Amino acid sequence: MTVVNPPEDAAPTERPTLVSRAVAGDRDAFAALYDSVHPRLLRYAASLVGRDAEDVTAEAWLHIVRDLHTFEGDDAAFRAWAARILRNRAMDHVRLRARRPVELTDVDDVLDAPDRDDTESTAMTELSTQEAVALISSLPREQAEAVLLRFVLDLDGPRAAEVVGKNAGTIRVATHRGLKRLAQMMERERGASGE
Amino acid sequence: MRDRFETPADAGEAVARLVDAARAPGTADELARRETVLAAYDSMMAGGPAPVADPEPPARRRRVGIFAGLTTATVAGKLIVGAAVAVAAGGAAFVAVDTVSHPHHPAPAPVTSAPAIGTGHHGPGHSTPPSRRTVAGSSSTAISSGASSTPGRPGHPRPTPGTPGVPIGPVGPGSTSPGFPGAPAPTPPASPPSTPSTPGASGTAPHGKAKGQGNSQGNGAGHSTGPGHGKGSSNGASHGNGGVGNGNGKGNAKHSPSPSAPAASETAVAGPPVPTSAQPSATSSKHHGKPTTKPDATRV
Numbered sequence: 001m002t003v004v005n006p007p008e009d010a011a012p013t014e015r016p017t018l019v020s021r022a023v024a025g026d027r028d029a030f031a032a033l034y035d036s037v038h039p040r041l042l043r044y045a046a047s048l049v050g051r052d053a054e055d056v057t058a059e060a061w062l063h064i065v066r067d068l069h070t071f072e073g074d075d076a077a078f079r080a081w082a083a084r085i086l087r088n089r090a091m092d093h094v095r096l097r098a099r100r101p102v103e104l105t106d107v108d109d110v111l112d113a114p115d116r117d118d119t120e121s122t123a124m125t126e127l128s129t130q131e132a133v134a135l136i137s138s139l140p141r142e143q144a145e146a147v148l149l150r151f152v153l154d155l156d157g158p159r160a161a162e163v164v165g166k167n168a169g170t171i172r173v174a175t176h177r178g179l180k181r182l183a184q185m186m187e188r189e190r191g192a193s194g195e
Numbered sequence: 196m197r198d199r200f201e202t203p204a205d206a207g208e209a210v211a212r213l214v215d216a217a218r219a220p221g222t223a224d225e226l227a228r229r230e231t232v233l234a235a236y237d238s239m240m241a242g243g244p245a246p247v248a249d250p251e252p253p254a255r256r257r258r259v260g261i262f263a264g265l266t267t268a269t270v271a272g273k274l275i276v277g278a279a280v281a282v283a284a285g286g287a288a289f290v291a292v293d294t295v296s297h298p299h300h301p302a303p304a305p306v307t308s309a310p311a312i313g314t315g316h317h318g319p320g321h322s323t324p325p326s327r328r329t330v331a332g333s334s335s336t337a338i339s340s341g342a343s344s345t346p347g348r349p350g351h352p353r354p355t356p357g358t359p360g361v362p363i364g365p366v367g368p369g370s371t372s373p374g375f376p377g378a379p380a381p382t383p384p385a386s387p388p389s390t391p392s393t394p395g396a397s398g399t400a401p402h403g404k405a406k407g408q409g410n411s412q413g414n415g416a417g418h419s420t421g422p423g424h425g426k427g428s429s430n431g432a433s434h435g436n437g438g439v440g441n442g443n444g445k446g447n448a449k450h451s452p453s454p455s456a457p458a459a460s461e462t463a464v465a466g467p468p469v470p471t472s473a474q475p476s477a478t479s480s481k482h483h484g485k486p487t488t489k490p491d492a493t494r495v
Contacts, residue, residue: 152218
């Protein structure tokens, strides 16, 4: 059994130094920071905007770079700050996309796309990162955000609540419901597979 | 399975594996834009421009712009179409008018210059018989070209500048400079000429001296008796004949408008009346003694 206990185990001592060095102008430190944080931001963005996650995340990084000299804090604070910027960009993107005409999708693509049960079975058998993120993103948005912020971006309850603009209790409840729902989905898939 | 799921492990191994998969390190595809972000970081650190591109304008602004553009285009199109229709109508009217010629009434002369008509106000219904006799030709060409030799109307007069405003300011302090000197007082009217004095009775005067002023006129003769002794003098330019007496009277009277002292006859006693001037004699008593004659006594 893999035990994940964020955010305690995801805060190496050198990360605050990495952030401070990046703020001071150390390009290598910033590159290492990007390599560490960007995949998590990208997966969080995937739960918010879907296929436009890369564009939104790239735009968020440009904002991060622009305002990096104003940042003060440790590694966890940087991740929370970056997640907040990403979420703001994602919300803007969602609003803009809502005003645009609906993109029509080919019927064949819809027929070939796996449904939720297929995704769950795939997650059980061959669990890739994208599939795991897709499964988490299938949760209600509040629960999916709570799970991703807490266990993918390694933010504690108060920081995750700060990102979404809610209190820590709401995040805690949403995390509980999201994990419970994921467990139910896994159990249902396990029963469907004959175990 | 626990009642409270605070960690993925609480939800079971499957959920823990799911979350582990979601936490995997980034792949090469995920880090494809790494160099772009690093370039933006280098630019920012070098003091370059902000790497953030301008966001896409909101849809509302785009819609407003589109509507504004459509409105402008519609209005412009209507204006263009209206002008074209007007010009075409005017041209057609003139062409129709000019091309109609009467066989029995040849046109007197071809119109070489067209009136300044091109706005299409005159349609076919406004044609007049003389115009129907005109011959098509240069006139229609001139009309269609729109050229006009008629000078334009004079322009509107330029607006006249406004009247300057009336400055309204606080009341200033009073002047500290002294005022101008007053006008000279009007001269008193000249005294009327004195009437001739009638001889009067000589008076008796004790010792004394008299000095008077006034106008005296007239002749008088008198005789005074008495122990009086006096001395009189008169200031002024008038002279008269004073009374003659024993006293030392001396009086002068002469026609003169200037003030003169009356003839003082201090010592004259019972002399004839001495003509005196009309003005009162300012008697004074320089010396001891009373004036021999009161001013009233010597006047008329």
